[in-house]
Amino acid sequence: MTEKVILASASPRRAELLRQLGLSFDVLPVDVDEAPHQGEAPADYVHRLAREKALAGYQRQGRADALVLGSDTTVVLDDHILGKPADASDAGALLHRLSGRRHQVMTGIALASASGVEARVSVTEVRFRNLDQREIDAYCATGEPMDKAGGYGIQGRGGAFVTGIRGSYSAVVGLPLDITASLLADAGLPVWDYWNS
Numbered sequence: 001m002t003e004k005v006i007l008a009s010a011s012p013r014r015a016e017l018l019r020q021l022g023l024s025f026d027v028l029p030v031d032v033d034e035a036p037h038q039g040e041a042p043a044d045y046v047h048r049l050a051r052e053k054a055l056a057g058y059q060r061q062g063r064a065d066a067l068v069l070g071s072d073t074t075v076v077l078d079d080h081i082l083g084k085p086a087d088a089s090d091a092g093a094l095l096h097r098l099s100g101r102r103h104q105v106m107t108g109i110a111l112a113s114a115s116g117v118e119a120r121v122s123v124t125e126v127r128f129r130n131l132d133q134r135e136i137d138a139y140c141a142t143g144e145p146m147d148k149a150g151g152y153g154i155q156g157r158g159g160a161f162v163t164g165i166r167g168s169y170s171a172v173v174g175l176p177l178d179i180t181a182s183l184l185a186d187a188g189l190p191v192w193d194y195w196n197s
């Protein structure tokens with residue numbers, strides 16, 4: 001690792017979003033157990049996983065002055081966590097549940113450094129129009145739902161299902177840019193330091 005900022009994630013979408021902030025960083029995927037604890041509230045769950053990813057990344061890299069970001073996104077419907085679909089039929093069932101309804105996308109974001117770990121949660125409300133069986137089947141056949149919480153990607157074909165959102169778009173895609181910038185600024189590295197250097 002040569003950069004001070006490290007993104008502890010295997011998600012190409014998170015790397016793309018972080019690139020948008022105009023800073024230099026390295027990517028270091030980490031593996032943490034993503035099973036929710038018994039009775040764990042969704043916001044606590046994404047907060048905990050973001051912390052665990054950031055801490056695992058900090059421990060695996062070699063720089064004492066590193067700033068390591070970890071993030072976790074889940075879809076929440078009626079207080080239930082909807083994770084990534086296991087297969088295409090599971091994806092279809094998730095989309096049926098989301099059809100015609102509002103849900104929350106919760107993203108935990110954490111920054112680990114030598115002085116410890118700071119974590120926050122971003123909550124965005126997303127509204128879906130009514131979906132019919134043919135479009136659900138066609139969408140599942142694209143494979144797009146498979147690596148995504150709730151079985152859809154707002155930034156892809158899944159954007160055709162969304163009638164509106166309230167909150168952060170970047171948080172739905174996996175990395176809330178507003179909180180990311182403020183965590184980095186609090187850690188002494190404002191992103192605008194990079195912008196004209």
Ligand SMILES: Cc1cn([C@H]2C[C@H](O)[C@@H](COP(=O)(O)OP(=O)(O)OP(=O)(O)O)O2)c(=O)[nH]c1=O
Pocket residue numbers: 008009010011013014029030034071072073074075105147148149150152153154155158172173174
């Ligand atoms: C709701 C939604 C989720 N997603 C994605 C964001 C996350 O990558 C994924 C949820 O899985 P996560 O477990 O949050 O992340 P990940 O496994 O992809 O990557 P890593 O743990 O290595 O950081 O769902 C979208 O891309 N678009 C959407 O609209």
